[in-house]
Amino acid sequence: MTFVTAGDPDHATSLKIVLGLPKAGADIIELGMPFTDPMADGAAIQAGGLRALKNGASMKKTLALLKAFRAKDKATPVVLMGYYNPIYVYGVPKFLADAKAAGVDGLIIVDLPPEEDDELCLPAMAAGINFIRLATPTTDDARAPAVFKNTSGFVYYVSVLGITGTKAPDLKSVAANVRRLKKHTSLPICVGFGVKTPQQARAIAKVADGVVVGSALVSAVEKSLNKNGKATAQTPKAVHKMVAALAKGVRN
Amino acid sequence: MITKPNSYRTGPDEKGLFGIYGGRFVAETLMPLILQLEKAYKEAKADRSFKAELDGFLEHYVGRPSPLYFAERMTEHLGGAKIYFKRDELNHTGAHKINNVMGQILLARRMGKKRIIAETGAGQHGVATATACARFGLECVVYMGEVDIERQMPNVFRMKLLGATVVPAKSGSRTLKDALNEALRDWVSNVEDTFYCIGTVAGPHPYPEMVRDFQSIIGEETKRQMMKAEGRLPDSLVAAIGGGSNAMGLFHPFLDDSSVEIIGVEAAGYGLKKKHAASIAGGKPGVLHGNRTYLLMDDDGQITEGHSISAGLDYPGIGPEHAWLHDMKRVQYVSATDKEALEAFQLCCKLEGIIPALEPSHALAHVMKIAPKLPPEHLMVMNLCGRGDKDIFTVANILGVKL
Numbered sequence: 001m002t003f004v005t006a007g008d009p010d011h012a013t014s015l016k017i018v019l020g021l022p023k024a025g026a027d028i029i030e031l032g033m034p035f036t037d038p039m040a041d042g043a044a045i046q047a048g049g050l051r052a053l054k055n056g057a058s059m060k061k062t063l064a065l066l067k068a069f070r071a072k073d074k075a076t077p078v079v080l081m082g083y084y085n086p087i088y089v090y091g092v093p094k095f096l097a098d099a100k101a102a103g104v105d106g107l108i109i110v111d112l113p114p115e116e117d118d119e120l121c122l123p124a125m126a127a128g129i130n131f132i133r134l135a136t137p138t139t140d141d142a143r144a145p146a147v148f149k150n151t152s153g154f155v156y157y158v159s160v161l162g163i164t165g166t167k168a169p170d171l172k173s174v175a176a177n178v179r180r181l182k183k184h185t186s187l188p189i190c191v192g193f194g195v196k197t198p199q200q201a202r203a204i205a206k207v208a209d210g211v212v213v214g215s216a217l218v219s220a221v222e223k224s225l226n227k228n229g230k231a232t233a234q235t236p237k238a239v240h241k242m243v244a245a246l247a248k249g250v251r252n
Numbered sequence: 253m254i255t256k257p258n259s260y261r262t263g264p265d266e267k268g269l270f271g272i273y274g275g276r277f278v279a280e281t282l283m284p285l286i287l288q289l290e291k292a293y294k295e296a297k298a299d300r301s302f303k304a305e306l307d308g309f310l311e312h313y314v315g316r317p318s319p320l321y322f323a324e325r326m327t328e329h330l331g332g333a334k335i336y337f338k339r340d341e342l343n344h345t346g347a348h349k350i351n352n353v354m355g356q357i358l359l360a361r362r363m364g365k366k367r368i369i370a371e372t373g374a375g376q377h378g379v380a381t382a383t384a385c386a387r388f389g390l391e392c393v394v395y396m397g398e399v400d401i402e403r404q405m406p407n408v409f410r411m412k413l414l415g416a417t418v419v420p421a422k423s424g425s426r427t428l429k430d431a432l433n434e435a436l437r438d439w440v441s442n443v444e445d446t447f448y449c450i451g452t453v454a455g456p457h458p459y460p461e462m463v464r465d466f467q468s469i470i471g472e473e474t475k476r477q478m479m480k481a482e483g484r485l486p487d488s489l490v491a492a493i494g495g496g497s498n499a500m501g502l503f504h505p506f507l508d509d510s511s512v513e514i515i516g517v518e519a520a521g522y523g524l525k526k527k528h529a530a531s532i533a534g535g536k537p538g539v540l541h542g543n544r545t546y547l548l549m550d551d552d553g554q555i556t557e558g559h560s561i562s563a564g565l566d567y568p569g570i571g572p573e574h575a576w577l578h579d580m581k582r583v584q585y586v587s588a589t590d591k592e593a594l595e596a597f598q599l600c601c602k603l604e605g606i607i608p609a610l611e612p613s614h615a616l617a618h619v620m621k622i623a624p625k626l627p628p629e630h631l632m633v634m635n636l637c638g639r640g641d642k643d644i645f646t647v648a649n650i651l652g653v654k655l
Contacts (some may be wrong), residue, residue, distance in 0.1 A: 036424060036555045037540060039436045040279045046423055058552040084277060085539045089553030111539065113283040115267065115276050136281040138443055143284055161281060162441035 001190055002243055003081065003214030005032035005048040006065050007057030008221055013231035014052070017221070017239050018069050022076045024240040025247025029069075030108065030212065033062050033082030040110045042165035048218040051229070059090045063102045070103030079106040079132060079153070084120065092120055096127040106130035106153045114146045121150050135181055135189075137161055137173065144184040154188040154210065157181065162193070165215025169194050175207040198249025205250040213246055260507035260582050263573060268457020268543075271579060273572035276456045278542045281440045290458045292363050297465070302358065309354050313387070314344045316351075316469065320477035320633070325603040326619075333626035335619060336486070337636040338474050338502065341608065347638035348470060348498045349380040349451060355466035356449045357384040365447035367391045371435040373400055373428035373494065374564030374611065375407025376638055377451030382416035392416040395434040397427035400563045407642050425557035428494075428567045432541050452495025453571030456542030460572050467501025474633055475505055482631055488513040491635040492615040493585070494529070494565035496574045498637035507582060516574060517618045519560035520587035529558035531570040532578050532585040545572040561590035561646065562610035564638070588617035596620055597640065597647060609638030610646065 002021055007014050021029050034049040034057045041049075066078060080099060087095050087109070099107075107124055114121075114133070121131045130153030138161070139147050148155070157178060159169035169191070178189050191204050192212025201211045217239050224238040225231060263270040276286060296302040310316040319339045327335045340348040360368060368390050372378030378394040385392035394411055398420045401408050411418050421430040432455075439448045453460045453467070471489075478486050489506060491499035493516040506512045521528035528534060531546040538547040540555060548556045548568035560566040577583040588596075596616035600608045608616065615634050623632060640647075648655050 035553075037429065037433055039433050039541070040281075040440060042437075043423075050424075053554060060552075083539075085547075085549070085555075086553035088539050088544075089536075089549065089551070110279050111277045111542075113276065113278060113280050115283065134280045136279075138281050138284045140284065147280065158281065161443055163437045166441070 001028040001030060001210050001212045002026040002217055003030040003032060003212060004217055004221070004239065005034055005045065005052050006062040007034060007052035007055060008048040008218065009051045009225060009229070009231045009235065010055040011057070011061055011065065013235050015065055015068055016236040018065065019072060020236055020240045021243060022073060024243035026076070026243055028077045028079060028210070030079045030081045030214070031062065031066060033059065033080055033086055035083040035086055038083060040163055042163040042215060044165045044215040044219045044222070047222060059086050063098050066104060067102040077105040078103065079108055080104055081108040082110070084109050084111050087120065092123055096124055096129060100127055100129060104129060106132045108132045108134065108156055110134065114149065117150050125150060125152065132156055134158055137177060139181070141180065144181060148185045151187065154190050155181065155185055156212065157189050157191045157208065158193045159191050160194050164193050167194050168200065169204065171203050171207070174204060178208050198245050201246050202249040202252065211250055217242060254580055260577065260580070261504065263576065264457060264461055270573045270576035272537070273545050273575040274457055274460055274543050276542065277539050277544065278456045279440060281443060285443055286456050293359060293458050293462050296359055296362055302362070306355055306358055309358070310351065310469065314350050314354060315342065317473045317477070318342050320474055320481065322481070323604055326600070329603055330620060330623040332624040332628070333630035333632040334628060335623060336478070336631065336633045338470060338633055340470060340498065340635060340637045341606070341639035345376070345380045345383050346641065347376040347380070347609065348467065348501060349377040350383065351469055351501065352451065352463050352466040352497060353377070353380040353384045353449060356462070357388060357390070360390070360447035360449070361388060363447065365445060367393070367442065367446045368449050369393045369395070369435050369438050369446055370449045370451060371395045371428065371431040372451060373397070373431070373566060374562065374609070375400070375404040375411065375642060376564060378416070378418070379407050379410050379414070381449050382411040382414035385416065386414045393438065394418050395421050395431040395438070397421045397425070397431050399426045400428065400431070403646055404563055404642055405645065427563070429555065436541070452497040453500045453573060454495045454541060454543055454545065454569060460543065463497055464500045464504055464573060467497050468504045470498065470501035470635065471503060471505035474502060478631065478633070485509055485512055486631040486633045487511070488515065488630065488632045490515045490517065490615045490619050490632065492517050492565065492611045492637065493570060493574065494519065494567045494611065495569070496571040498635050500571060500573060502633070502635045503583060514583045515618065516583055516585045517614045518585060518587040519562060519565035519614055520589040521559040521561070523589055524587060527559035528587070529560040529566050529568065530587045531568060532575070533587050535568070537575070540569055543572045545569050545575040546578070561593060562614065564609070564611045565614065586618055588614040592617035594647065594650065606636065607640040607644070608636055609640045610643045611638055612636050
């Protein structure tokens, strides 16, 4: 599974990146909705969001990008990931209707824990959109039932205590926590936060149902830009190349 | 149509909501910690020994009660209402922030936490936190926007002297909101041993309630002191608002006294049609930093950068209880510009021999607007919530004086 920010570094290049992901080896696409204040994200994804916003990204454009992708790819599941405020301001009913029409399969909203299910989770599920939950090392057995009560699609296990793209996950702890959480849910458990190399991806794939890579891909976008911060011919290729290497790591 | 509640003082509800405002909009990693904090705070609140310990430190270490001072020359000069200053700038560390910090640090100790993190704008909350951490031998890390570090150098040095680590927040607008983002990122990364000491009546539940409770001592004292001085309640209260902790501390004990007019003053910066930090006047409801409240943002829900001469008011949001009190029309929210605050700052120095912080200078600017129109029997209390030593460089710079 791959995470890239919608509109990063610009709308046209971002669409090229996303369109090429399935062929490069991505089974599920997580599309980040840019936000000025992403409190759970590390430097790479923060910078990606700000690049996108600077170049005109908005919720409308994110949904347009998804629609353009869906016109060419009917099969690959797409999950929109981000923070609640841009959705709240867009209006929850309108967002759900427009996202559904654009072809979304699921939502991951970082700052909506089960305690706030009335806000978006329950309306999304009623609209036929999967609401994918984040589980973390602090989600203990007492809390797990609450976390898995209203959820569908898959579970995103946050492999580290921290923000995206910083610490490397500890394999033993990931394996133990995935096993523990499996007792509470029959949904597939995918693991992300801090996975950067094909070796790490392969090791995690052995103990989980899926592996998410995000910051490393967003960093690849950044590294491919020219001196003025604009996309180059290398930008989509750099991302696709990295996805291909990671996919190979997972499948071998 | 607004239905008047029986009491304005019963919030928040069990979900942490004041009307539609407040709540717990945080990442799952933090949720168990927030529930644990809520439980620990409830237990401490019910424990007499906790209150006794806190009262002891507030009296002997902070220096409470702070005086309620009749500002005679200001009253004469404005020629209207009788003006009192609640002198919270006389507290140890020079502002009201320490009231809340003492409460939270004693709670952190009770919970066995060894590492304290905080965000700061003007540096007053950072200094208060660094102070209490030094007093109890706790590790202290303060996040502060890079821009604020530059304009509040004296407070940065004070924090370092007190043994705290000051970490610059380099993302976004590099002010208070970004310091809060960085503090939240630190908290997510260090959940085991770290206590997040939030400086204002915002953030996820139970922070807005807890900070309000610790700051309410300002209003409780004011009530007693005014009864002693004048034999009755004041007619109006005026306080400056960034996140709104000094204002909530003064206002809350008076919310059900319907004869008391209550006014919060936001920072209008260069003016409400230009860049400012007045979330109620220029914002709309949204979700940031764990709560729903009025926020400055664009049509896409992206948070915009505010501006105020005062680093402590330079925040694009406001505490959720203030948002509710605004909607309920119990508190009136107005604003004062940089220029008006600067005039008030200078007038206070000259007439009262008190150098106020730029934050309460906004409240004083509003007092200057309304007091002349009121009769002499009108009793007005302004919260002088911080002293201005930290601001002399900013003010000198604007007045073109080289230090």
